[in-house]
Amino acid sequence: MTTPTLTASGAAPPGATVPTAAAAPGDGSVIDGRRPAQPDVGAPPPADHEEREQLQKEMLVTSSTIIALLGMLWGLIYMFVGAAQAGAIPIVYAAISFASIGYFALTGRYHLFRFSQLLITLIFPALLMLVLGGFINSSGVILWSLTSPVGALLFDSRRKAAVWFMAFAVLVVVAGLVDIGLFGPLLPEQGPLSANLIGIFFILNAVGPSVVVFLLLSYFTRQRDRAHDLLLAEQTKSDALLLNILPNSIARRLKDGPDQRIAECFDNASILFADIAGFTPLSAELGVERVVELLNDLHSGFDAIMERRGLEKIRTIGDGYMVASGVPTPRPDHAHALADAALEMLAFARQLSARYELPIHLRIGINSGTIMAGVIGRRKFSYDVWGDSVNVASRMESHGLSDCIQLAERTYNIIKDDFITTPRGTIEIKGKGEMKTWFLIGRN
DSSP states (O other), X not given: OBOOOOOOOOOOOOOOOOOOOOOOOOTTEXXXXXXXXXXXXXXXXXXXXXXHHHHHHHHHHHHHHHHHHHHHHXXXXXXXXXXXXXXXXXXXXXXXXXXXXXXXXXXXXXXXHHHHHHHHHHHHHHHHHHHHTSTTTTTTGGGGGGHHHHHHHHHSOHHHHHHHHHHHHHHHHHHHHXXXXXXXXXXXXXXXXXXXXXXXXXXXXXXXXXXXXXXXXXHHHHHHHHXXXXXXXXXXXXXXXXXXXXXXXXXXXXXHOTTBOOEEEEEEEEEEEEEETTHHHHHHHHOHHHHHHHHHHHHXXXXXXXXXXXXXXXXXXXXXXXXXXXXXXXXXXXHHHHHHHHXXXXXXXXXXXXXXXXXXXEEEEEEEEXXXXXXXXXXXXXXXXXXXXXXXXXXXXXXXXXXXXEEEHHHHHHHXXXXXXXXXXXXXXXXXXXXXXXXXXXXX
C-alpha cells in the first residue's frame, strides 16, 4: 500500500562509511581459505603451576610424616618382639625422614626434600627385608618401596617416576636373587620372627602401603576433579562471553577450527543503521552518567528486540546501532524481519523518551543486497559486515529524518506488498548520486 508523496529535504551530514571489498557472490560461500592468525577461542587456560606445586609440597610433607610415624610404629613392634636390629631400621628411617622435613621447613629446598624422601622410601624397606631374612621371613616388607615410584608420579613428573619405578624393579630383582642364594648364603635361614608374627606382618605390609597409596591417589583425584570443575566453570564463562561477541554459529565454527578464516558472502541480506538525531547537544546537556544510563537502556531494549526476532546485532558506536538480517544464517524474510524490528525500535524509543522526559528521536536506514561478513582482528576480534549494500544502508540513516525509517529501493521492492510505505522521492546521496527512497510507516 502506498500513500501520497511526502516531500522533505534529504540534506543531512553523511554518516560513517563502511569499507568495500570485491567478492564472488553466493549465499554463505566461503571466500578465503585459512588464516593462521585467527584468535584461539574457547581454549582452556593453562594450569596454575604454582598452585599445583604448593599442593604437591603440602601432600609430600603430610605423606612423609604419616609414613615416618608408621615406620616408628613398625620399629617399636619389631623391638617389642625381640628383633632389635630389624626394629632399628624403620626407626632410623623415621629419624632421617623427620630431619628431611625439618630441613625443608627451614630452607624451602623442595627438590632436595623430594629426592631424599623418595630415596629413603625406596632403600630402607629393602634393607629391612635383608635383615629379616628375605621375602618370606620379612613378610613382604619390600612392598613399602613401591610408595617411592608412586610418590614420584604424584610429586614429580611421569618421566622421573618411570626412572624411580625402574629402580624399584631392579631393587626387587636384586633382593630376590639374594634371597634365593644366587650370591651365596648371605641371609640367615631363620629370621627373628615366628611364623605367626610373619603372618601378621604380611597383613600389615599388604594393608599399610595400600592404604597410603589409596589415600594419596584419592586426594589427588579429588583435587583433579575440583580443578576440572573450576576449569569447566571458567570454560562456560568463556563460552558465554564469546557468544556475546560473535554469532552462535560463528562461535561454534571458531571453536571447532580456531585457525580457519571466517569470510562469507551473502546475496540476500539486509542491514540497518540507527542513531539518535541531535545526540551531541543532548549528551552535552545530560552529563556522562545520564548519557550512559540512557544509551544502556536504549541499546538493551534494542538487543531484546533483535534477540526475539533472530536478528544479528553487529555493533554499537556511541548512539549508533547496527543490525544485520540474513547473516550469518540466510533467511528468506530478511528484509521483512528487519522492517518489523525497525518499527518496534521506533516504538520503544518513544516509550523511552516519555520515561526520561527527553527528546529521543531516531533516524533509521535500511538497505538490502549482497553483504560480505567475517571475523576481523586477532585481539578484541569482532564479527563485521561490509560492502556497497552496507554503505547504502549507512547513507539511508545519515540522510534520513527524525522519527523516520528510510528504505533504499531494493528493500522497498522486497517488502512493499506487506508494509505501508510512502515515497520520499529522489534525494542526493553523497558518493552515490541520486537515489529513490521511501519511508516505512507500518505493517499492512
